[in-house]
Amino acid sequence: MVNELPYQRMLQESLKGELRVLNAHLPSEQKPLANLLVEESPNVVCNDGSAHLFKRKELEYLASITSADEQKTLLLPMLIEVNPGQDEMAIICRGEVEEKVVSKILDMPVTTKQRRITVYKPQLAIIRKVLKTTTQYLFSPKILQ
């Protein structure tokens, strides 16, 4: 009897590949808005070695709604954490700047709990419409458990 069909092995490998590429697009380091504003072509290097380009218009929009000090603390791209099987997602934030930016875009107050701002899918669509390149999806490690 055949122990493991080549098809099965191939399938298993391709599925493992899917897991590998899941978070490969995440930036290896986040950059402050103030630094990105002075760069000629603002970008960050991702874990897979590719470059993620920021749109200047978006950076300028963010600069217009934040003060000079806040620009130094606002790290980009902002990460949106996707939780398994839930309708809500979370924006990971380190300070109050992200809270300010999100509340400004959504035009409603938001609260931070455990360094995360909870947003729902319709709200996420609004955020992504405004901040296309300055936000990125992060698949929660909980998915992989």
Add this chain to the structure above:
Amino acid sequence: MPQLIKVRPTKIELIKLRRRLSLASRIQKMLKDRLSILIMEFLQIAKETVEAKKEIIDQFSKAYKALSITAGYHGYIALEKELVATERDIEIATGSRNIAGARVPSFELREDEKKGEGYSLVDTSSWLDQTAQLAEKCLEAIVVLAELQSTLEILGKEINRTKRIVNALEYLVIPGLETTIRFLYMKFEERDREEKARLKRVKVLIEQK
């Protein structure tokens, strides 16, 4: 009816199959989340593409209208003479961005701060200025539409691919693994029963002696 995977009915194979089942379930869960995000982004981009197409048609109709008025005011020969020097290269910043694992292109028209109009402002009318401004807006609209359309295409392909994997996992791989695991359990139970019957028979034979 899910297909049974051909494996040896041993405990080792059962452990392997259970591991494979857990991996397949995890990946299915993750891909479903990814698929929902991709669909949300696709719908958003589709909406924006429609708006961008409307915008481009609007901008071009305005630009052509302004151009015909300018041509009427200056005359074709004079206008062509003025426009000879206005040709210039445009600079577009290109790169890529990532939407839930799908890499899409990103274009941005760079505005040249030193640029001049190229034509004499003294000899021409404000109609030509307006036409030039509208033509620049057309260029911007083209770049925006190019980005949106290629993004839409890439996202569509990615959704299709992910959907096929999710469906294969949901209707083929996971049921197949579950059926095989069930089959192996039944096989082990059957072996246990056989073993018990054999022992009973041996016991009876010993007693008979």
